[in-house]
Amino acid sequence: AQSVTQPDIHITVSEGASLELRCNYSYGATPYLFWYVQSPGQGLQLLLKYFSGDTLVQGIKGFEAEFKRSQSSFNLRKPSVHWSDAAEYFCAVGALQGAQKLVFGQGTRLTINP
């Protein structure tokens, strides 16, 4: 069964600093990987996704993520965070084929210090 682990429950960074959010997955086949962002009381917005090709994926809002099969990781990065990036971030894994149900990680809450 697939699973996703986000080791960091809460991260605080200063505005303008770089950011890396960790995500490790367990999946028996080729994974379909996602990062979503959720503002309080809102739904989910897709930041980026990976299912094949270049292992460095560019997303919206200046985010990128790198798929490392050997480490079963899909970490999210941003070179310089903005106060508006404060939110909850979820990593998810799904099947490329079939029903494409997603399994989500526990989420990482990002706080930005001014």
Next chain:
Amino acid sequence: GAVVSQHPSRVICKSGTSVKIECRSLDFQATTMFWYRQFPKQSLMLMATSNEGSKATYEQGVEKDKFLINHASLTLSTLTVTSAHPEDSSFYICSARETSGKRTGELFFGEGSRLTVL
């Protein structure tokens, strides 16, 4: 872009009543929709997969008689929480997968519906 709309966004009901939440794909057809539940400060847990024209597939531990799902058309799935109790209070989020077109296979999420049962 593609939009998935949920209604209502917030609902408060009395214990013992039933509540219906709608999930609509506004500009694409969705053979499959997914219903998730999210407790405060926690992740999303998949409840069921809603299939147009057939019965929903429920995840282990989810009571199908408690959470009734109907997917009567290619753009609408409904989740009815029957005889709601305070422990059913949660944030319910749906997602829809585009069946055809340029974004085939891509998942889109609704903005969620917050249910509070008094």
